[in-house]
Amino acid sequence: MLDSVISSSTFNEIMRGKFDNMRRLLNQGREDGRYQIQIFSRDPLILYIRDFVSSDEINHLLEVSSYNGSLVDDQMRVSESAWMDPKDPVVRSITKRAHEFQGWRNRNTSIEPLLVQRYQADGFYNYHFDWDESRKDGNRVTTFMTYLVGNCTGGGTNFPFLPQPSDDRWCDVIECDEEGRDGYQGIIFKPIEGSAIFWENFYSNGTGHKGVYHAGLPVTSGLKVGLNIWSWDAAWREPEEL
Ligand SMILES: O=C(O)CCC(=O)C(=O)O
Ligand SMILES: [Fe+2]
Numbered sequence: 001m002l003d004s005v006i007s008s009s010t011f012n013e014i015m016r017g018k019f020d021n022m023r024r025l026l027n028q029g030r031e032d033g034r035y036q037i038q039i040f041s042r043d044p045l046i047l048y049i050r051d052f053v054s055s056d057e058i059n060h061l062l063e064v065s066s067y068n069g070s071l072v073d074d075q076m077r078v079s080e081s082a083w084m085d086p087k088d089p090v091v092r093s094i095t096k097r098a099h100e101f102q103g104w105r106n107r108n109t110s111i112e113p114l115l116v117q118r119y120q121a122d123g124f125y126n127y128h129f130d131w132d133e134s135r136k137d138g139n140r141v142t143t144f145m146t147y148l149v150g151n152c153t154g155g156g157t158n159f160p161f162l163p164q165p166s167d168d169r170w171c172d173v174i175e176c177d178e179e180g181r182d183g184y185q186g187i188i189f190k191p192i193e194g195s196a197i198f199w200e201n202f203y204s205n206g207t208g209h210k211g212v213y214h215a216g217l218p219v220t221s222g223l224k225v226g227l228n229i230w231s232w233d234a235a236w237r238e239p240e241e242l
Contacts (some may be wrong), residue, residue, distance in 0.1 A: 002227075005160045005166050006149070007034055019187070034051060034054075035050060035051045035052045036049070036051065037049050038192045040066075040170070041162060041211075041238075042196075043209075043211070044199055044200060044209040044211040044212050044240075045120075045199060045200040046159075046162075046197060046198070046199045046212075047197075047198040047199070048173060048197060048198075049195060049196040049197075049198060050194070050195050051194045052097075052146055052194060052195065052196035053094060053146055053148070053194055053196070053227070054194065055193070055194065057090055057093075057094065057212045058148045058149075058193065058194065060089075060090045061084065061090065061116060061148060061226065061227065062083070062116075062148060062149070064084070064088060064122045065082035065084075065111060065116045065118075066078050066082055066106055066203040067080035067081060067082045067116075067118060068080075068081070068082065074126070076126045076128070077108065077124070077125065077126060077141055078119070078122060078123045078124055079117045079118060079119045079123050079125060079216075080117070080118045080120065081115055081116070081117050081118075082114075082115070082116040082117075082118075083113050083114070083115055084113060084114040084115070084116060086113055086114075086207075087162055091114055091207065094114065094227075094229070095101030095111045095114065095229070096161050098111050098144055098169075098229045098231070099111050099192075100233075101144075101198070102142060102231065105141070105142075105231065105233065106233070106235060107232050108232045108233055108234040108235035109141065109231075109234075109235075110231070110232055110234075111229060111230070111231055112140070112229075112231070112232050113228070114227060114228070114229055115228040116148065116225060116226070116227055116228075117225070117226045117228065118149075118223070118224075118225045119152075119155060119216065119219045119223070119224040119226070120219065120223060121152075121219055121220065121221050122218060122219065123155075123218070123219050123221070123224070124215070124216055124217060124218040124219070125215060125216035126142070126215055127158075127160070127162075127176035127213055127214065127215040128213070128214070128215070129201065129212065129213060130143045130201055130209060130212075130230060131201045131202070131208055131236040133208070134145055135235050135238070136235075136237070136238045137238070138232065138233065138235075138236055138237065139201075139202070139232070139233060139236040140201060140230045140232055141200065141202055141231050141232070141233040142198065142199065142201060142230070142231040143197075143198070143201065143212075143228065143229070143230055143231075143238060144196045144197070144227075144228075144229035144230075145157055145189075145196060145197045145198075145199045145226060145228065146193055146195070146196040146226065146227040146229060147189075147191040147193055147194065147195055147196070147226055147227075148189065148193065148225040148226065148227050149193060149223055149225035150192055150193050150223060150224055151222045151223050151224075152219045152220070152221060152222030152223055152224045153192065153219070153221045153222060154175070154182075154218050154219045154220035154221070155191050155216065155217060155218070155219040155220075155222075156175060156180075156188035156189055156191060156216075156217050157188065157189045157197060157215070157216055157217070158184050158185075158186060158187070158188045158214060158215050158216075158217050159187045159190070159211070159212065159213065159214045160184070160185040160188050160211055160213065160214075160215075161185075161186055161210060161211050162186045162187040162211060163186075163187075164176075164187070165207075171183075173189060173190055173192055174187055174190065174196065175188040175190060184217065188217065191225070191226070194224055198233075199212050202236070205239055206236060206237060206238065206239040207239050
């Protein structure tokens with residue numbers, strides 16, 4: 001007998017196991033509303049979302065990520081990237097969640113393919129806007145910066161132009177003490193697994209909001225993995241000069 005031949009009952013058992021696992025993942029995705037949302041900032045609009053992705057979803061995304069490190073410029077970014085397959089059921093479910101979350105915006109807005117980014121020690125993403133400043137029509141209008149792994153020191157997401165919130169109950173998700181802030185200005189969100197920071201890139205007149213300038217700070221030890229969920233509005237137009 002060949003080693004690879006298995007009995008049909010074993011085969012059925014394996015398939016049932018896989019099927020149950022996938023069904024569990026999808027049912028979790030269907031329970032949207034299990035995440036918790038708080039307004040972090042009104043101008044720019046920044047929302048803090050706890051448990052936007054579940055630990056089962058995280059494990060699945062990490063399992064299917066194959067990194068093909070598209071390093072463009074090591075002054076700008078040191079990370080490894082993996083584009084997610086839009087046909088993967090878990091990826092579809094998260095994509096749908098992100099679209100619904102935004103009230104679908106308008107008929108011209110779609111969720112871009114999801115991007116997993118892995119940062120090892122010394123990995124970072126320098127200061128930038130998520131939109132493309134060279135474009136005249138169509139642009140990236142919103143971002144969900146989601147944390148899949150935050151098993152690291154450093155690696156927070158820094159918005160240098162945002163003021164500290166007046167309530168120190170935010171200190172569970174942002175750096176408040178001097179040591180954690182390490183001399184950086186503005187807000188530093190800690191990479192907390194399952195959480196997402198959602199923000200709007202543009203004012204309603206189509207002008208970019210300078211307040212959402214941000215960076216992924218250097219990971220000083222350990223591992224950080226982020227999931228970028230971006231929305232593309234094909235109807236966005238560069239505003240006319242005043
Ligand atoms: O990893 C982070 O904290 C930020 C990453 C980021 O800004 C991006 O991928 O556009
Ligand atoms: Fe970014």
